[in-house]
């Protein structure tokens with residue numbers, strides 16, 4: 001009876017082998033930056049996988065996690081301070097809670113200065129910067145997608161973007177064909193994205 005109880009307990013907290021569940025970042029270049037909600041997904045879970053139940057971070061107290069309310073395999077991590085972190089995940093599989101860890105991951109500063117953005121000195125964001133922000137995150141182009149939908153981390157392109165680079169991308173990248181912007185709008189997007197340098 002007692003042994004049965006112990007065995008039962010063991011079954012409930014059986015640690016999953018890492019191979020059971022693969023965690024992968026859902027963004028390019030594995031650019032892990034501060035202040036950006038970083039999306040992750042668990043993949044390759046056995047057929048028994050039901051849902052993530054908790055994600056906790058060790059290594060920094062400046063990080064927060066959020067389970068995606070709509071997609072049971074997805075979660076987000078956001079950190080304010082650069083740090084080396086490890087993620088501990090609990091998930092439900094065949095009515096048992098299993099655990100797996102992932103990491104370490106290096107979270108780096110969003111920009112050289114460590115500031116979130118520096119859009120416009122003391123007077124606050126410039127009208128151009130705000131326009132660029134809106135065009136990047138909110139405006140849906142002819143393919144129904146925002147820039148951010150495909151380039152979720154503007155900091156990734158901060159060093160490379162220019163009006164020329166943008167024109168080149170619009171004319172040569174299939175996913176971006178059909179994006180129509182005035183010269184002023186292109187400059188605004190460039191100003192916005194470059195502010196993440």
Ligand code: HEC
Nearest residue numbers: 145146147150151157160161165166169173175176179189
């Ligand atoms: C449907 C997906 C999609 C949308 C929407 C999209 N892009 Fe792209 N973009 C791509 C892909 C794919 C590439 C080529 C791979 C890469 O460089 O990321 C690219 C490349 C680029 C490049 C040149 C590559 C580089 O890094 O030097 C820039 C600049 C760029 N995109 C900016 C934008 C901006 C600004 C918007 C919104 C106006 C936008 N993209 C909307 C998919 C998209």
